[in-house]
Amino acid sequence: MIEKEFIIENEAGLHARPAARLIKLAGSFLSDISIIRDNKTGNAKSLLSVLALGIYKGTKITVRADGPDEITAMYKISKLIENNFSEED
Amino acid sequence: MSSISIEDMIKVLDMEVVYKGKSLSIDIETSDINRPGLQFAGFFDYFAAERVQVIGKVEMTYLDSMEPDIRAERLERFFSSGIPCVLISRNMEVPQYLLDAAGKYGCPIIRSKKVTTSIIHRMINYLDSALAPRITRHGVLVDVYGEGVLLMGESGIGKSETALELIKRGHRLVADDAVEIKKVAENRLIGDSPDLIRHFMEIRGIGIIDIKAMYGVGAVINNKAINMVIYLEFWDNSKEYDRLGLSEDHMEILGVKLPKVVLPVRPGRNLAIIVEVAVRNWRLKQMGYNAARELDNRLNSMIQHNTMEQL
Numbered sequence A: 001m002i003e004k005e006f007i008i009e010n011e012a013g014l015h016a017r018p019a020a021r022l023i024k025l026a027g028s029f030l031s032d033i034s035i036i037r038d039n040k041t042g043n044a045k046s047l048l049s050v051l052a053l054g055i056y057k058g059t060k061i062t063v064r065a066d067g068p069d070e071i072t073a074m075y076k077i078s079k080l081i082e083n084n085f086s087e088e089d
Numbered sequence B: 001m002s003s004i005s006i007e008d009m010i011k012v013l014d015m016e017v018v019y020k021g022k023s024l025s026i027d028i029e030t031s032d033i034n035r036p037g038l039q040f041a042g043f044f045d046y047f048a049a050e051r052v053q054v055i056g057k058v059e060m061t062y063l064d065s066m067e068p069d070i071r072a073e074r075l076e077r078f079f080s081s082g083i084p085c086v087l088i089s090r091n092m093e094v095p096q097y098l099l100d101a102a103g104k105y106g107c108p109i110i111r112s113k114k115v116t117t118s119i120i121h122r123m124i125n126y127l128d129s130a131l132a133p134r135i136t137r138h139g140v141l142v143d144v145y146g147e148g149v150l151l152m153g154e155s156g157i158g159k160s161e162t163a164l165e166l167i168k169r170g171h172r173l174v175a176d177d178a179v180e181i182k183k184v185a186e187n188r189l190i191g192d193s194p195d196l197i198r199h200f201m202e203i204r205g206i207g208i209i210d211i212k213a214m215y216g217v218g219a220v221i222n223n224k225a226i227n228m229v230i231y232l233e234f235w236d237n238s239k240e241y242d243r244l245g246l247s248e249d250h251m252e253i254l255g256v257k258l259p260k261v262v263l264p265v266r267p268g269r270n271l272a273i274i275v276e277v278a279v280r281n282w283r284l285k286q287m288g289y290n291a292a293r294e295l296d297n298r299l300n301s302m303i304q305h306n307t308m309e310q311l
Helices: A014-024 A049-050 A070-082 B006-013 B057-065 B067-079 B094-104 B116-130 B160-170 B211-215 B270-284 B291-310
Strands: A002-007 A032-037 A040-043 A061-065 B017-020 B052-055 B086-089 B109-111 B135-138 B140-144 B146-150 B173-175 B178-185 B188-192 B200-203 B208-211 B223-234 B249-253 B256-265
Touching: A014 A049, A014 A070, A040 A049, A040 B135, A049 B200, A061 A070, B006 B116, B017 B057, B017 B094, B052 B057, B052 B116, B067 B094, B086 B173, B094 B109, B094 B135, B094 B160, B116 B173, B135 B146, B140 B270, B146 B160, B146 B200, B146 B270, B160 B173, B160 B211, B160 B270, B173 B178, B173 B188, B188 B256, B208 B211, B223 B249, B256 B270
Parallel strands: B052 B086, B086 B109, B146 B223, B223 B256
Antiparallel strands: A002 A061, A032 A040, A032 A061, B017 B109, B135 B178, B140 B146, B140 B173, B178 B188, B188 B223, B200 B208, B249 B256
C-alpha cells in the first residue's frame, strides 16, 4: 500500500469534469484506490463517492493505492493531479 | 473517539451564550452529563470534570444559600478542574459570583429555556448521535420492504443498476456509492448519504441521475437503519454458493454483526427480484420460519416413518 498527499491547485476545485477524469483513470487499474480528505474516505473509482468529499482549491487530500499495480497507478494519478486534471499527459 | 464543539451543540439545541469564555470551539467528548450538587457541597472524589455541567434549580438555590467565602472556594475548585462548559436551565439569571468564577478560567456558560430534565434528555440524545462512531462504506443503501439493505461489491458489478430496478419496483433509495454509517446504539447502525450527493445516482452510460426528480419523493428516504448486507460478486465457477440456506454468514461493521448474503452475478439473472427474495426470506427467518429447516424436518419425518415401517 502506498500513500501520497496532494494540495488541489485546480481553480474550480474537483468538480464534475475533473472528477470524471480522475475516476476514469483510477478505474483502469486493478488496485484499490481511495481519496482521503480529513476523516472521510472516498473510493476513487466511483464518481459520486469522490464528489461527496467536496474538494475545492487548496484542499489537502491523500491518495492511497493498494494492489498489484499500485506504483503505476500512483504515478499516473500524481501526474493528473499535478497537471490540474487536464487531459494531456 | 469523535468530539463535537460547544458551538455546534448550541445551534442545534437552541441554547443561548451567557458568557463566551476563552472559546466556544471547545470539544465535548462524552454524552454523559453531571449535576454538580455534590461538588458544591464539597465532595470532589470521582468528579466527572470532562462532562457538561448542568446547573438546575436545586443547584442554583443551594449556591445562593451558601456562605460567600465557602462558595467562592468551591467554585474555584469546580472551575479549575477543566470542565468544558456550564449549562444553566430554566432560563435562570446567572449570578455575578458565578460569572466571576467562570471568567477566571474562561469557562463558557450557556443557558437554555427548557426545564432541567428535558434539556438533559435532549442533550444526551443529541450528543449520543453526534458522538457516535462513523464510517463511510462503498455501496448502495436501499429500503426494501422496510428493511435497510446495504448492497456491496466491486465497482462495476451492478449495484446501482440493481438499486434502480428496486426503486422501479417501489422500494426506496437512501444512498448511492458512498454510504455514511453511524453506530447509534450497541446493535444499531444508521446509514445515510453525504449531503452533497443525496439521492443522486450514477448509471454507467447515462451519467448522473436525480432519483427524487425522476421517481418522486416516494422513491427516496433520508436515512435508514441497516438490517442486512447483500454482497454481489462475479459468478465464480470454482466456488460453491449456498444451495440450502441453512448456514448464516455475517459481516461486521463498526463492531455490529449484520447478516450477509452473497449473490453471484451472471448476465440474465434478475438481481432486483433475488434481492427482494433474500429480504423476504430474511424476514421470514426473523419471524421464526426457516424454509430450509422446514424442508429438512419434512424429510426427516419421512425417513423416520419409512424406517419404522421396515422394522
